[in-house]
Amino acid sequence: MTVLAAIPSPTQGVWELGPLPIRAYALAIITGIVAAVWLTQRRWVARGGAAEDVLDIAVWAVPFGILGGRIYHVISSPRPYFGEGGDPLRAFAIWEGGLGIWGAIALGGVGAWIACRRRGIPLPAFADAVAPGLLVAQAIGRLGNWFNNELYGGPTDLPWALTIYEWSGGRAVTGADGEPVVLGTFHPTFLYELLWNLAAAAFVIWADRRFRLGHGRVFALYVASYCLGRLWIELLRTDPAETFFGVRVNVFTAVIVGLLAVAYFVWQRGRPREVIDRPDVAAERSHEVTGRRAGARRAPAREHEDEPPTAS
Numbered sequence: 001m002t003v004l005a006a007i008p009s010p011t012q013g014v015w016e017l018g019p020l021p022i023r024a025y026a027l028a029i030i031t032g033i034v035a036a037v038w039l040t041q042r043r044w045v046a047r048g049g050a051a052e053d054v055l056d057i058a059v060w061a062v063p064f065g066i067l068g069g070r071i072y073h074v075i076s077s078p079r080p081y082f083g084e085g086g087d088p089l090r091a092f093a094i095w096e097g098g099l100g101i102w103g104a105i106a107l108g109g110v111g112a113w114i115a116c117r118r119r120g121i122p123l124p125a126f127a128d129a130v131a132p133g134l135l136v137a138q139a140i141g142r143l144g145n146w147f148n149n150e151l152y153g154g155p156t157d158l159p160w161a162l163t164i165y166e167w168s169g170g171r172a173v174t175g176a177d178g179e180p181v182v183l184g185t186f187h188p189t190f191l192y193e194l195l196w197n198l199a200a201a202a203f204v205i206w207a208d209r210r211f212r213l214g215h216g217r218v219f220a221l222y223v224a225s226y227c228l229g230r231l232w233i234e235l236l237r238t239d240p241a242e243t244f245f246g247v248r249v250n251v252f253t254a255v256i257v258g259l260l261a262v263a264y265f266v267w268q269r270g271r272p273r274e275v276i277d278r279p280d281v282a283a284e285r286s287h288e289v290t291g292r293r294a295g296a297r298r299a300p301a302r303e304h305e306d307e308p309p310t311a312s
Contacts, residue, residue, distance in 0.1 A: 056115060227254040
């Protein structure tokens, strides 16, 4: 097979800063979380909420989400941990990579529900605000898979094929000539999902603005659009995974969860977007508006005072 062009992969995913290892996978996850919080703050404030609500909820949702993502990954891919030659203790090594989005959203939702109850915020409304940010975070997180030379599809010689190296200990294995050992070129499924997630985020934002969705329908649209993309991307992947009737478990998950999301979206149709009534936020904004109006009324007087006296 002759490859005319290929996307390069990094040959290193971990850098040692003294005794502290800096992992590209962790950096991608953290960057994605920051981007999601920023976008969610903008959307939540536009709906009438307070910016600090988002950080307070994230403090609960993020740890729950990471734990849920790891649990799902270990359950859906148990061989490296509990199979022949596996190491059960590696199930706790989150820094090595391996987070299942299904578990992350499920358990992260539990954390968000706890935080929303503490602050008196309706969870469906907040879920609608956070939905596009989750897609952006997932897109950025896929860059960590690129650095780790993982989650690629079958062999291909297409111009956008991805070069994959033999990998060990967070870096490419080098041959006798000192060069990284190339395993071949494969479908860059990490890139397919990254681009799909960004497109889905734009679509969800557009639909929300166009139809003023509420009561969790934006979140349902996020789940449905993600599952649609994950379905065809999952069918391209060739990395080891548990199967059911010869089909990857994640394919069944995408179909079932996607259909449930569509059902919820239809079930909630016709309901107007809920109003976020936060008296403290309303009072603060009223004070800001009053201050701006008072300043505007005083401005002409100051301009007049600054003018030099006119000779008579």
